[in-house]
Structures are given as structure tokens and as C-alpha cells.
Amino acid sequence: MIVRLFYWLLYHNCLNFIPDKWMISIQFRIFLNRKMNWKDPQTYNEKLNWLKYHENFLEYHRYVDKYEVRKYVAERIGEQYLVPLLGVWDSAENIDFSLLPEKFVLKCNHGSHCSIICTEKSRLDISDVLLKMSKWMKMNWYWFYREKPYRYVRPRILAEKFMGNDNNDIPVDYKVFCSDGIPQIIRADVDRFKDSVSYNYYTLDWERSSLQFTKISDEELSRPICLTEMLDLSARLSQGFKHVRVDWYVVGDKLYFGEMTFYNSAGYDTDFIRYEDDLAFGRMLNL
Numbered sequence: 001m002i003v004r005l006f007y008w009l010l011y012h013n014c015l016n017f018i019p020d021k022w023m024i025s026i027q028f029r030i031f032l033n034r035k036m037n038w039k040d041p042q043t044y045n046e047k048l049n050w051l052k053y054h055e056n057f058l059e060y061h062r063y064v065d066k067y068e069v070r071k072y073v074a075e076r077i078g079e080q081y082l083v084p085l086l087g088v089w090d091s092a093e094n095i096d097f098s099l100l101p102e103k104f105v106l107k108c109n110h111g112s113h114c115s116i117i118c119t120e121k122s123r124l125d126i127s128d129v130l131l132k133m134s135k136w137m138k139m140n141w142y143w144f145y146r147e148k149p150y151r152y153v154r155p156r157i158l159a160e161k162f163m164g165n166d167n168n169d170i171p172v173d174y175k176v177f178c179s180d181g182i183p184q185i186i187r188a189d190v191d192r193f194k195d196s197v198s199y200n201y202y203t204l205d206w207e208r209s210s211l212q213f214t215k216i217s218d219e220e221l222s223r224p225i226c227l228t229e230m231l232d233l234s235a236r237l238s239q240g241f242k243h244v245r246v247d248w249y250v251v252g253d254k255l256y257f258g259e260m261t262f263y264n265s266a267g268y269d270t271d272f273i274r275y276e277d278d279l280a281f282g283r284m285l286n287l
Helices: 002-011 020-032 044-054 069-076 126-137 148-152 227-238 275-282
Strands: 085-089 104-108 115-118 157-161 173-179 182-190 198-202 243-251 254-261
Touching (some): 002 020, 020 044, 044 243, 069 254, 104 126, 173 227, 182 227, 227 254
Antiparallel strands (some): 085 157, 104 115, 104 157, 173 182, 173 243, 243 254
8 A cells, every 4th residue: 555655656746856865765665675775785776776876877868768779789789789660759649650560569768668569550549559658758767766867868759660479479588687797697588568477587507596586487498599699799788887787689590689777676676585685686786
């Protein structure tokens, strides 16, 4: 009940007056049920929130912006790793659905959980899509979890090629956690847009992590055909950053960039089963 009320207040901008450090401390207590350790952060969540408050974020907006980051990826590793772009608009009303293929993905560039996957355009409820997109475009994700890079992102709507298979299955989302330009661990998300989503953690040699997490699947995923390339490119994209998560899709034998995330789960990752797992995960990140 408290969490639901808290989210309602966040969504309606009722808590914007609270300073960032106070808000982070409040959210840490609400979401993780313990006190934020500002003086000597040790766990992964503590370190992410310490970075979220102290890190110099002046240029980070170009990396969390799902449109602008494409330029960085093209410059650093090549545009062949980008998911084909079908259109860009400044408002939902400007989307020209007649120019889009039967299958596509619509997403906002300035936040998370604001994507629409279309696998059959003839059955798409366009009015519902416009309503959702219009609502998302008015939101500033900075105010939710005080992730400063999102504060100055110019909202846009992107249409990208649908990268699923003929059965409309979404490819596995590989998330490479990197610290100081060095890949540390990989998370593989299966059924990412479904209630049945599962997260499997692997070492760089593609062995199951010994850490304990919720939503772990019993299904054993095969080693990605381009794992070595994925790790090499993640290292190149993460150079110069204290910590960043680089996401990828593998379609056939080809690798595609997803996004860059500096504060995984906004620093409130509740998937750790034990405090010791949060602590162990945090050892890969040196402040």
C-alpha cells in the first residue's frame, strides 16, 4: 500500500520538491527495506546510488538518449550494429503509420518501459498507441528515481525494425555489466515483455553465476555465437565510464546494440535473494 501510494505521488510530481539525496535515501528504505550507506557504500545498490548522486553526468544524457546514443555507437564501433531506424517524431500526433511496415517497434527515447511492439499493423489500436505515447512524452524520468542524465533528454518517438523471428518471439536481451571499461558479468533476459520474464546470470565464460537471484529460469541458454564479439564491443563502448550496462540482441548470427544504462534498476535492484549477493555483485564496482 505504501509503495503504491509512493508511486502515485511520484507519477503526479508531488515529491519533486524533495532534494535528490533525501529522495534517494527515502526510496532506498522503501524499495530495499534498509538504510542507504552514504559514507561507505559496499553493496551494488549502494554504490549505484552513490554514483547516481555524485557522478559528473553532464554528457551522460547523450548516452541514455536512445536516439542520440546511435551516433556514439556508430562512431565507436560502426553503424552496422544499430537496429534499423524507420522514423523519428517529436510528438505522437506526427507518427505516420502509413510509412511503417507490418511489424515494428515504437519507443520513447528518454525513459524506460515505454515501448510498443507491433507484429500485425492491421490489428493495431492506433488511438490507444497515440494515447500511451502522448502520456509518455510528457514524463521526465529524472523525477522518478533522480537519475540525473535523464533530466535533459529531449523527448522523441522512434520507430525501429522488429527484430524478432517469424513466430514474433522477442530475441534474448543480453546485458553486459561493465566497470571501468571491463565486462564483469552477463545477464540474459528471456521473454522480456511478458509476465514470465526470467533473468539468467552468466560469467564471461558463459557459466551460470553462483549468486542467487529471483526470476531465475531453469532453462539453460546456449552460449551466444558472437559472445566474444559482444564482450569486446561492450568494453569499447564502456571505456571512460565508472560503470555502465551495455545491452545487445543476437538475431541469427548478427549482433545488434540495444541501449546503455548507467544505473541498473535505478539502483534499487530487488532481484538479489540475499544481502550477501548484493554485496558480492558490488565488489565488481570500485568507486
